[in-house]
Amino acid sequence: MDNLYITIGRQFGSGGRETGKKVAEALGIPYYDKELLVVAAKESGLSHQFLTEYDEKPNNSFLYSLVMGQSSLVGGHHGPTVEQMAAKAQREAVLAVAKKGSCVIVGRCADYILRDEPGLVRVFISADHDARIQRICHRDGVTEKEAEEKIKKMDKARAAHYSFQTDKKWADVESYDLCINSSRKGIDAAVKMILDFAKS
Numbered sequence: 001m002d003n004l005y006i007t008i009g010r011q012f013g014s015g016g017r018e019t020g021k022k023v024a025e026a027l028g029i030p031y032y033d034k035e036l037l038v039v040a041a042k043e044s045g046l047s048h049q050f051l052t053e054y055d056e057k058p059n060n061s062f063l064y065s066l067v068m069g070q071s072s073l074v075g076g077h078h079g080p081t082v083e084q085m086a087a088k089a090q091r092e093a094v095l096a097v098a099k100k101g102s103c104v105i106v107g108r109c110a111d112y113i114l115r116d117e118p119g120l121v122r123v124f125i126s127a128d129h130d131a132r133i134q135r136i137c138h139r140d141g142v143t144e145k146e147a148e149e150k151i152k153k154m155d156k157a158r159a160a161h162y163s164f165q166t167d168k169k170w171a172d173v174e175s176y177d178l179c180i181n182s183s184r185k186g187i188d189a190a191v192k193m194i195l196d197f198a199k200s
Contacts, residue, residue, distance in 0.1 A: 008020045098117065
């Protein structure tokens with residue numbers, strides 16, 4: 001039997017992380033989100049702090065300049081860019097956890113990295129704008145204006161990162177097997193839909 005890989009792309013504030021955790025718990029398989037950074041650091045030898053700075057973000061010219069100045073880290077100006085190093089580390093981390101068996105992975109372009117795996121189920125979680133605002137306000141203890149700013153910043157960063165790392169457009173329905181609006185019937189209903197789809 002093939003392994004089952006459920007990858008979850010998500011809008012910021014849509015409950016994608018909570019959905020992924022519940023799906024993993026229901027199936028009794030590992031869940032990876034920020035945990036992938038630990039794996040990436042261990043596999044690559046890069047610092048966890050460096051990978052966290054780069055995590056699901058587009059090119060950062062300041063960070064690039066800062067790290068390029070540290071020739072011991074990148075092997076001088078003839079070595080790979082920091083973007084390439086971080087992307088390679090995360091890619092290898094995704095492949096490493098997938099090699100161990102079935103799992104749920106949130107973000108990190110996992111849907112693209114594992115695209116040739118027969119047991120892959122690609123999910124995208126969205127939510128109505130007002131629902132996202134309220135979730136972020138409640139979760140992060142911020143004002144509605146601050147939540148609005150977070151949504152714009154994070155969605156833009158995720159879209160840019162995804163486009164930079166793949167040949168696809170983030171949130172494009174053609175890139176996913178199942179697209180769910182979590183604010184319509186709630187997280188638990190979204191979890192059930194994913195489970196039903198995966199089992200079928």
